[in-house]
């Protein structure tokens with residue numbers, strides 16, 4: 001996969017893309033991440049990228065020309081022979097709420113373009129005529145789309161084939177089956193007097209799997225009851241829930 005990121009602050013990306021799983025994925029050429037400074041596409045010697053809003057009001061608005069021209073330059077250099085649609089995703093608090101499901105959807109594309117919004121907003125003609133999707137990472141306001149773009153890139157890249165080791169399957173992750181993950185323990189078996197649940201030491205794999213499943217369901221119910229109705233549960237599990245909630 002190729003990810004192109006348009007930003008006014010490319011240096012913000014140095015950290016996350018140069019460590020851990022993202023770095024390994026880049027080093028192994030499973031993904032290439034290309035940063036583009038929107039300012040490089042400005043038209044004047046002051047490298048202007050924003051301007052006052054028509055109609056007045058506080059703050060500045062990102063001008064359309066540099067963003068259109070940056071995306072057009074990306075389109076011209078990459079995969080143009082394929083003719084498929086290129087997702088152009090604007091990171092903005094106005095967008096649809098990002099989720100594991102949206103990440104799976106994004107992970108199926110050969111290429112993504114992420115545009116990091118800044119200031120009070122982006123000229124609406126960018127949204128109407130260039131952007132194919134607007135995404136927010138939560139109901140709070142960041143000072144710009146950069147951190148959100150890093151979140152989206154991280155979540156998508158770890159889904160790409162070969163990025164995680166075979167033993168760490170994304171299929172078990174929280175939110176994949178619509179449930180939170182069960183509690184994990186490692187050695188020592190007793191730490192400061194706190195023991196690891198006995199079933200995990202039993203070696204009985206069927207029993208362990210059953211315990212973990214139950215833990216995941218109960219934890220989701222307690223912490224994120226909003227997720228339970230959409231989780232894929234067996235009829236027996238639904239019955240268990242009905243019992244424990246009514247008592």
Ligand code: 6GU
Pocket residue numbers: 090091092093117135136137138139140141142143144145148149
């Ligand atoms: Cl994508 N951008 C900004 N500025 N704030 C946000 C966000 C994005 N998602 C949540 N808050």
